[in-house]
Amino acid sequence: MLDNRTQKYADTLAQLIRMDTTSYDNQTDKTAFYHFHKLLKEKFPNIFSVVEYEDFSGSFLLKWKGESSQAPILLMNHHDVVAATGNWRFPPFSAEIADGKIWGRGTLDDKGGLWAMLQAADELASEGFVPKRDIYFVSTCTEEQTGLGADIISAALKEKGLRFDMVLDEGGMIVFEPIAGAIGKYAMVGVGEKGCVNLKFTARSEGGHASTPENNTPLVRLGKFMAEVDNGKQFKSELSPTVCTTFNRISKGMKGPVKFLLENAKMFKHLLSAVIPKISAAAGAMLKTTIAFTMCSGSTESNVLPESAWVLADMRYSHHQGSKDSIRVVTEIAKKYDIETEIVGPVFDSPLSDTESYAFKTVENAIARIFPDVITAPYIMTGASDSRYFSRVCDNCIRFSPFTINNEQLDSVHAVNENLDLDCLAPAVDFYRLIITEA
Ligand SMILES: [Zn+2]
Structure with a gap:
């Protein structure tokens, strides 16, 4: 039996998973992504009513005006997914709930992160919260392909002369035993990529x-x-x-x-x-x-x-x-x-972020408060992410998604049976709430 909060969260995330937003090479038809934007506006009406929304060919940028003129921060994820092939336990776009998990393409990469980010912002907006500084949100529809959405959005932000104190994108997660013999849970926080x-x-x-x-x-x-x-x-x-x-x-x-x-x-x-x-x-x-x-x-x-x-x-x-x-x-x-x-x-080229920076410290503190039994370790990602484009506008781009996953779940990214534990949903929202309220 799920508690009310988790049940409500699972229902919303399931609706995002059920909308097939697979991206392809040289994709010109962006209809599915625009349907997805519409769904987000329906599911998160409070935040969408207070932000400026700007479309970039199926990727989007939101600006939440803050009280001060302090340098802004930017939180990002992506809403495209890779094609779901192979033999799945449940159909990949069914968002089936079983064994305490939600199953489907995009649960981990990266609709789970996108959902948690917008859910946190939506709750805060409904409570009348106004951020201390401007907060930008980005979600792209090209991450699994060329990264063009991240390229054009970061270029537009640079054009406006903006510099961010922090960019937080998807990336490392909370894992068990990252190398043999290291017992415990580790939040692997990406500080750069090769x-x-x-x-x-x-x-x-x-x-x-x-x-x-x-x-x-x-x-x-x-x-x-x-x-x-x-x-x-x-x-x-x-x-x-x-x-x-x-x-x-x-x-x-x-x-x-x-x-x-x-x-x-x-x-x-x-x-x-x-x-x-x-x-x-x-x-x-x-x-x-x-x-x-x-x-x-x-x-x-x-x-x-x-x-x-x-x-x-x-x-x-x-x-x-x-x-x-x-x-x-x-x-x-x-x-x-x-x-x-x-x-x-x-x-x-992707420069390394400073582990003494405001950005890293903020993420590290949020992890310590929401996941007190977890050790935070910075690391260099060997894969490429959208945030590589944002070093144009920020010295400290951090890559972390606030979900605890086992090795099987890690292997399910870009493979069959992608799934996320329902227990992870509420802490992920709490994590983003803290990032936003502390900014
Ligand atoms: Zn991803």
Whole structure:
């Protein structure tokens, strides 16, 4: 039996989940997103009656006028979801409630966060609350694709000359045992993300018939090149101050010699930077640039040698090595195999937020008050989020969603059976209420 508050929250969130807002590559029809805006206005009438609403091709910006002219803050999430394929326990847009959870595409990524943010604002608006400073809310419909909505909204805010004291986007959540042996619940608060660039490597030849091949044809050279790059040795592994803080916080739930090492990560940074990538690929990815080969092409006929063949790589570069040097290093290896390197698309840089900043401290304090048994640890996200665009208007973009999830739920993001515990709903609203009232 659910209490009244949770029941009411679950009903509202279920309605958001039931509206299919899947985004696609090159999507021009935004009808579903506008229906979704209409639904939000119906469900959260109090906040929508006091904010200025601005549409950006299916993404939106809300401005809640505050009492003072202090620098504003911005809270954001997104309302598009990835396609729901595969075999689901319940239909992905049914928002079924079972086993104390709500099931469906978008429960975690990211309609749960969007719902909690607007629910908190709506309650406060209905109570006659007026924020101390301007509060902006953003929700985009392109997060799962190009991020264009975040791009144009942040550009519009910059154009107005605005600077924000805090941007809070979706990101890390409250998890159990983030690394083996760290017992307890940890709020993983994203303070930045690795930069991202796509690189195309092309090998050329005279072509010819496959019956009389020469050595080192384009595909062979690409293969040798990929094998060399794959071990990752070309990139510098380093424990940045942020990663030292991550380990230091995580060590709080540990015992024994590993606790000692992580507690004193700064002192043991050379040892740790060598050992960690060998233990965990995920933890290792926080320490250095990574490269993953994702697409390729060769000849169009099975018996014809390609005149040119290419492979495409997704490179995520570390803050300490940066885009320029990471690209230079692989370009030099490519040259050894007579392969050309080309940058495809934009090069993204995302600065790290300061863990001593107002933004981080505010989120940390809200976590301590709403989730008193949780340890807060900053971390660097290896995936990309909409908030990367907002470093244009804010020095401290924080990535955190106030939900407690287990490993199974973490794996359900972008996969089958995405779900969220109903127990998480009320604390998430309380978290956003605190962020808004304390701003
Ligand atoms: Zn998301």
